[in-house]
Amino acid sequence: MNRFLFLGLALLAACNQTPPPKAAPAKPVIPGPDLAALADSTAPAALLAYGKQYPGSEVLIKTRLGNIRVKLYDDTPIHKANFLLLARKGVFDETMFNRVVKDFAVQGGQTYLARTIRLKRYRLPPEFRAEHFHHKGALGMARYDDEQNPGHLSSNTDFYFVVGEKMAPFQSQAMAGRKLTPAQQKVYATEGGVPSLDGKYTVFGEVIEGLDVVDKISKEPVESDKWPVTDIPMKVEVVK
Numbered sequence: 001m002n003r004f005l006f007l008g009l010a011l012l013a014a015c016n017q018t019p020p021p022k023a024a025p026a027k028p029v030i031p032g033p034d035l036a037a038l039a040d041s042t043a044p045a046a047l048l049a050y051g052k053q054y055p056g057s058e059v060l061i062k063t064r065l066g067n068i069r070v071k072l073y074d075d076t077p078i079h080k081a082n083f084l085l086l087a088r089k090g091v092f093d094e095t096m097f098n099r100v101v102k103d104f105a106v107q108g109g110q111t112y113l114a115r116t117i118r119l120k121r122y123r124l125p126p127e128f129r130a131e132h133f134h135h136k137g138a139l140g141m142a143r144y145d146d147e148q149n150p151g152h153l154s155s156n157t158d159f160y161f162v163v164g165e166k167m168a169p170f171q172s173q174a175m176a177g178r179k180l181t182p183a184q185q186k187v188y189a190t191e192g193g194v195p196s197l198d199g200k201y202t203v204f205g206e207v208i209e210g211l212d213v214v215d216k217i218s219k220e221p222v223e224s225d226k227w228p229v230t231d232i233p234m235k236v237e238v239v240k
Contacts, residue, residue, distance in 0.1 A: 001168070001204035004030055005028075005110055005132045008196075011084055015217075016089055016190075020201075023081035030088050030089050030090075031053075031054065032050050032085045032088065032089065032231060033046040033047070033085070033086075034048060034128060035086075035089060035091070035117065035118060035119045035120060036118040036119065036120050037120065037121040038120055038156075039122050040122055040123050040153065042122075042161065043078075043082070043122040043123070043124065043156070044078050044124070044125055045078075046123040047078050047081040047082050047085065047124075048078060048081060048189070050084075050085055051077050051078075051081030051084065052082050053229050054084065054085075054088075055084075056072070056080075056084045056238045056240065057071060057072055057176070057240050058070065058071055058072065058193055058208070058238070058239050058240035059072065059084070059087055059152060059236055059237065059238050059239060060236070060237045060239045061092075061108075061234050061235075061236050062234060062235040062237070063097070063213065063232055063233070063234050064232060064233070065184040065213050065214065065216040065217055065220075065232065066212070066216065067209070067210050068161070068207055068209070068210035068211075068213050068214060069207070069208050069210055069239070070139055070205050070206065070207055070208065071202050071205055071206055071208045072084070072139075072204060072205040073129075073132060073203075073205055073206075075127075075129055076127040076129065076132070076202060076204035076205075077126050077127075078125065078127060079124055079141055079154065079202055079204035079232070080204055080205070081128055081191070082124055082156055083159070083204070083205075084158065084238055086156070086236075087236040087238050088238055089117060090117060091095040091117055091119060091157065091194075092108075092109065092157075092235075092236035093113055093115065093234070093235050093236060094113070094115050094117060095108060095109050095110055095157065095234060096111055096228075096232050096233040097217055097228060097232040097234065098110040098111070098227055098228075099160075099216075099225075099226045099227065100217060100218060100222050100226055100227075101136065101161075101163075101226055102218060103163060103164065103165050103218075104162075104163055104164065105160045105161060105162050105163055105164075105189070105194065105209055106160060106161050106163065106217045106218050106240035107142060107158060107159070107160040107213060107219075108158075108159055108160070108232075108234060109155070109157040109158040109159050110143060110157070111156060119156075119157070121156065122154035122156050123143075123154060123155065123156060123157075124141065124153060124154040124155075124156060124202070125151070125153060125154075126151070126153065126154065126202050127202045127204065128152075128199055128202060129203070130178065132203040132204070133176075133180070133184050133187075133193070133195070133198050133203065134162045134164065134193045134194045134195060134196075134197040134198055134201075134203060134213070135161060135162065135184075135187045135188065135191055135192070135193040135206075136162055136163060136191045136192045136193050136204045137160060137161060137191075137206050137211050137214065138161070138162040138193065138205075138206050139160070139203065139204060139205035139206055139207070140158055140160050140162065140197065140201045140203045140204065140208075141154035141155055141158065141159055141160075141201065141202050141204065142155050142158035142159065142201070143155055143158075143201060146187060146235050151203075152200065152201075154201070154202050159202065159207055161193075161207060161214045161217075162194050162197075163194075163215070163218045164188075164193040164194040165192050165213065166188070166189060166190065166191070166192040166194075167188055167195075167200065168187065168189060169182075169185035169186070169188070171188075172184075172185050172188035172193075172195045173185060173195075175194075175195040175196040176195040176198045176199070176202055176229070177194065177195075177196065177197075177198050178198055178234065179200040180195065180198070195210075217232060220232065223236065
């Protein structure tokens with residue numbers, strides 16, 4: 001009798017023991033160059049190799065105001081591969097739209113919060129293409145101005161969508177930094193844009209769905225430094 005009572009108490013004690021904590025699942029390793037090791041001199045070759053090995057063509061940017069689907073251009077391979085790499089590594093998921101200028105552009109890729117992903121501030125060589133211009137919905141990469149950056153090197157994280165305004169052909173040509181085609185002048189007249197940026201900043205994609213979301217972001221109230229009063233964080237996913 002005592003033997004069975006002792007066995008029962010032992011089993012009860014075992015059942016009441018707190019199980020050891022489960023180890024957190026290891027984060028999956030995302031292939032690609034080490035973001036903390038890239039530099040201006042090494043980034044172009046590393047990104048071109050990455051783009052060939054891990055291609056992609058479209059990304060989805062999710063915000064509290066809706067989603068923006070973007071097509072990335074094949075003939076700007078360094079900027080394209082960089083955007084795909086940072087999207088897959090989750091870099092943009094720790095950022096937000098940080099600069100909104102009405103009738104001009106909305107810019108993202110920065111944050112005032114602590115980052116968990118180590119990232120070096122390497123820059124990208126310009127990939128200007130005459131056929132890619134700053135019409136409404138164009139995706140470009142920001143950079144420092146000419147005085148600090150005569151080589152027109154792009155930021156690796158700061159991107160923008162063009163909003164702009166509609167304008168007559170003579171106005172768009174007067175503002176543009178290069179000769180516009182009649183077709184481009186027509187787009188500026190019917191859709192709008194910012195021709196003064198043409199030939200100065202790399203355009204490497206465009207909005208194919210969700211242009212209304214870009215408009216919503218452009219109309220958000222902002223602080224004196226153009227940062228939205230209410231944060232607009234983002235999640236960026238490669239979808240194609």
